[in-house]
Amino acid sequence: MDINENTTAFNRRRFLATTGLAGAGLVLAPRALNAQSASAPSNRATGNAINLGIVGVGAQGQVLLDSINAIFKLGQINIRLVAVCDIWPFQLDQVVRREQTLFPEVKGYSDIDDMLSKEKLDALFVASPDFWHARHTISGLKNGQHVYCEKMMARTADEGREMVRTSKSTGKLLQIGHQRRSNPNYRFAYNELFTKLKFLGRITNANAQWNRAVSDDLKMPKAKPITPENLKRYGYENAHEFRNWRWFKKYSNGPISDLGAHQIDIFNWVLGRPRSVIAAGGVDYYTTHEWYDNVMCIFDYDDIPGGTKGEVARAYYQVLTTTSSGGGYFENFMGIKGSFKISEQARHIKAYAEASSKAEFEAIAGKKIPGTNISFLTKEIAKPVAATEAKADVRDSAPPDAYDLNNFLGNKAIHQFHVENFLRTIRGDAGVTLNCDGEHAFKSEAPIFRVNEAVEAQKRLFYTDADFAI
Numbered sequence: 001m002d003i004n005e006n007t008t009a010f011n012r013r014r015f016l017a018t019t020g021l022a023g024a025g026l027v028l029a030p031r032a033l034n035a036q037s038a039s040a041p042s043n044r045a046t047g048n049a050i051n052l053g054i055v056g057v058g059a060q061g062q063v064l065l066d067s068i069n070a071i072f073k074l075g076q077i078n079i080r081l082v083a084v085c086d087i088w089p090f091q092l093d094q095v096v097r098r099e100q101t102l103f104p105e106v107k108g109y110s111d112i113d114d115m116l117s118k119e120k121l122d123a124l125f126v127a128s129p130d131f132w133h134a135r136h137t138i139s140g141l142k143n144g145q146h147v148y149c150e151k152m153m154a155r156t157a158d159e160g161r162e163m164v165r166t167s168k169s170t171g172k173l174l175q176i177g178h179q180r181r182s183n184p185n186y187r188f189a190y191n192e193l194f195t196k197l198k199f200l201g202r203i204t205n206a207n208a209q210w211n212r213a214v215s216d217d218l219k220m221p222k223a224k225p226i227t228p229e230n231l232k233r234y235g236y237e238n239a240h241e242f243r244n245w246r247w248f249k250k251y252s253n254g255p256i257s258d259l260g261a262h263q264i265d266i267f268n269w270v271l272g273r274p275r276s277v278i279a280a281g282g283v284d285y286y287t288t289h290e291w292y293d294n295v296m297c298i299f300d301y302d303d304i305p306g307g308t309k310g311e312v313a314r315a316y317y318q319v320l321t322t323t324s325s326g327g328g329y330f331e332n333f334m335g336i337k338g339s340f341k342i343s344e345q346a347r348h349i350k351a352y353a354e355a356s357s358k359a360e361f362e363a364i365a366g367k368k369i370p371g372t373n374i375s376f377l378t379k380e381i382a383k384p385v386a387a388t389e390a391k392a393d394v395r396d397s398a399p400p401d402a403y404d405l406n407n408f409l410g411n412k413a414i415h416q417f418h419v420e421n422f423l424r425t426i427r428g429d430a431g432v433t434l435n436c437d438g439e440h441a442f443k444s445e446a447p448i449f450r451v452n453e454a455v456e457a458q459k460r461l462f463y464t465d466a467d468f469a470i
């Protein structure tokens with residue numbers, strides 16, 4: 001093997017080991033902004049296992065369990081899955097069987113109150129549909145559990161507020177599942193490139209998208225149905241709405257919150273609090289849904305962290321559910337010195353230097369993460385451009401140089417870092433605080449709650465302090 005590859009692999013391992021995870025260490029230090037820590041955690045690093053339960057083990061609940069299983073196997077955090085809850089016996093049975101191979105004593109419950117009253121849990125994961133988040137989170141917090149709740153944190157802003165208030169009044173941790181906030185690629189970019197180096201100069205624009213191809217509605221398997229009584233008891237009109245809850249107004253805010261929440265959160269992390277939004281959207285393709293299948297919106301920001309108050313940045317977001325065109329999903333920030341496209345799909349991450357800032361980007365590329373051979377950025381070898389193509393128009397901007405970012409994910413799944421951050425905060429690890437606590441998640445989600453309203457109003461909506469107040 002090439003000696004440099006060896007060195008890089010070793011240094012990357014050492015870097016990840018010394019930083020522990022995406023929340024500790026020099027480079028990935030959590031921002032003061034995200035500062036909830038366990039004031040009196042029930043389970044500091046005493047060697048006692050942190051007992052976990054989870055409610056809602058559909059698609060995302062199982063992804064979280066994959067991370068929990070991986071963390072258990074690594075053995076660095078002492079955890080034990082104690083209980084699993086799902087109202088649909090089909091999901092519950094298969095997940096309990098699967099988890100029993102690692103946690104032989106795990107028990108299954110069909111009702112959360114039953115689970116919470118019988119089990120002694122330290123932490124509860126909530127991965128039920130959005131309209132259940134507030135109820136499940138508040139029940140857990142009041143019952144003494146730290147809670148990791150999936151995004152969108154709630155169906156309504158008022159429910160989100162109540163969750164934050166309950167976390168404060170009970171002193172229990174509340175982490176919201178915006179996992180990009182713990183992703184080491186995002187944290188490196190945020191802490192080092194955006195915050196310390198301000199490598200894009202003044203940011204004037206951003207765009208982000210989640211484009212997803214047409215998909216059929218989910219069906220209820222005939223052999224494994226949920227009973228009509230249980231559907232009614234847990235607030236579902238029928239089996240179709242139960243399976244496809246994210247498309248119906250009673251249960252969710254549709255694609256702008258289901259997919260957009262992740263990425264508008266990144267706008268708000270970097271650009272701060274938006275002052276206004278304009279939006280368009282519609283139910284233009286699907287005939288069996290209530291929620292808009294496409295939404296396009298523009299947020300204006302004028303108080304960017306580290307920027308000059310009054311300078312405007314405009315951020316465009318689109319969620320399209322009828323095409324996967326245009327590179328799937330990413331967030332792209334544009335400044336006068338360069339631009340930076342980031343995604344959970346690490347292969348899409350790329351920085352571009354404007355011609356006038358090439359020297360500055362070269363200097364950044366020359367920097368190494370202390371104690372490692374890892375460059376801050378690595379210049380991509382440019383493909384030769386035919387002389388005739390080089391300038392189609394005399395006013396064309398010079399082509400930017402492209403740079404790659406080191407992929408810090410290693411072999412961990414993208415959710416694992418966020419789950420680890422939650423568990424380490426519960427354990428009370430020195431210097432570790434939640435990367436996305438309820439209060440900061442609420443302030444980032446607050447603008448999203450009003451995008452559908454802007455679509456309906458067909459006019460610009462201005463945010464006020466009341467939107468962000470808890």
Ligand SMILES: NC(=O)c1ccc[n+]([C@@H]2O[C@H](COP(=O)([O-])OP(=O)(O)OC[C@H]3O[C@@H](n4cnc5c(N)ncnc54)[C@H](O)[C@@H]3O)[C@@H](O)[C@H]2O)c1
Nearest residue numbers: 056057058059060061086087088091127128130150151152
């Ligand atoms: N962070 C991410 O990347 C990510 C990705 C996908 C989904 N999510 C979020 O995860 C949550 C779940 O989404 P999903 O795609 O897994 O949905 P899903 O429909 O696949 O799963 C939901 C599960 O919850 C169960 N359930 C419903 N009501 C319940 C109740 N009252 N008590 C107990 N169980 C109940 C259902 O039976 C089902 O098994 C949503 O909030 C979604 O926004 C997050």
